[in-house]
Amino acid sequence: ETGVTQSPTHLIKTRGQQVTLRCSSQSGHNTVSWYQQALGQGPQFIFQYYREEENGRGNFPPRFSGLQFPNYSSELNVNALELDDSALYLCASSQRTGTDTQYFGPGTRLTVL
Amino acid sequence: RKEVEQDPGPFNVPEGATVAFNCTYSNSASQSFFWYRQDCRKEPKLLMSVYSSGNEDGRFTAQLNRASQYISLLIRDSKLGDSATYLCVVIAGGTSYGKLTFGQGTILTVHP
Numbered sequence: 001e002t003g004v005t006q007s008p009t010h011l012i013k014t015r016g017q018q019v020t021l022r023c024s025s026q027s028g029h030n031t032v033s034w035y036q037q038a039l040g041q042g043p044q045f046i047f048q049y050y051r052e053e054e055n056g057r058g059n060f061p062p063r064f065s066g067l068q069f070p071n072y073s074s075e076l077n078v079n080a081l082e083l084d085d086s087a088l089y090l091c092a093s094s095q096r097t098g099t100d101t102q103y104f105g106p107g108t109r110l111t112v113l
Numbered sequence: 114r115k116e117v118e119q120d121p122g123p124f125n126v127p128e129g130a131t132v133a134f135n136c137t138y139s140n141s142a143s144q145s146f147f148w149y150r151q152d153c154r155k156e157p158k159l160l161m162s163v164y165s166s167g168n169e170d171g172r173f174t175a176q177l178n179r180a181s182q183y184i185s186l187l188i189r190d191s192k193l194g195d196s197a198t199y200l201c202v203v204i205a206g207g208t209s210y211g212k213l214t215f216g217q218g219t220i221l222t223v224h225p
Contacts, residue, residue: 002156002158031211033211033212033213035213035215040217041217041218042117042200042215042216042217042218043157043200043213043215044215045212045213045214048211048212056212058212090156090157092213094211097211098211099144099145099204099211100211101159102211102213103159104156104157104158105156106155106156107155107156109154
């Protein structure tokens with residue numbers, strides 16, 4: 001196992017609601033990246049946090065936001081949920097930013113009804 | 114054009130077969146290349162990095178052709194446990210933060 005944990009495992013929400021997903025990085029890792037994986041697709045980069053600051057962002061609207069805490073765990077927040085937000089949300093931690101290997105957590109499966 | 118493109122398959126092969134997956138990427142400044150494996154409803158796991166000189170790990174061989182912007186993965190002597198989705202992954206140039214860009218994945222099923 002990678003040592004990266006995510007919670008919750010599964011979540012069901014309705015359109016318009018807000019959701020918070022959590023990720024604990026592997027010990028010694030200061031960088032967390034979040035990805036969204038729709039069914040049948042590869043993961044898409046949402047953003048990365050490095051030492052508590054957003055360090056890069058993919059093509060996602062501002063209603064996707066995040067935080068990183070002093071212990072390097074992280075949250076992904078999504079406001080005003082839409083049906084298309086239904087996906088597997090993956091976080092990945094790495095020892096540093098850049099080209100260091102990223103280790104993925106098991107993901108949170110979000111269903112928006 | 115997608116940044117990373119793969120043949121989605123599915124590939125259905127018998128045990129013992131040799132199978133090859135291909136992947137192309139559009140950003141010529143891409144820095145690093147990987148193959149990840151993803152089992153059904155699980156997270157992606159790093160299978161191997163890909164180097165210009167080519168690299169081998171047991172039954173798996175990865176090749177990179179920078180001139181053609183092309184990456185390949187060869188699996189020899191396929192096992193039932195090799196059944197999974199194989200994701201081609203690139204760290205694109207122009208970023209310093211290691212954004213992984215994934216292809217859509219190639220589904221492999223190995224049957225007895």
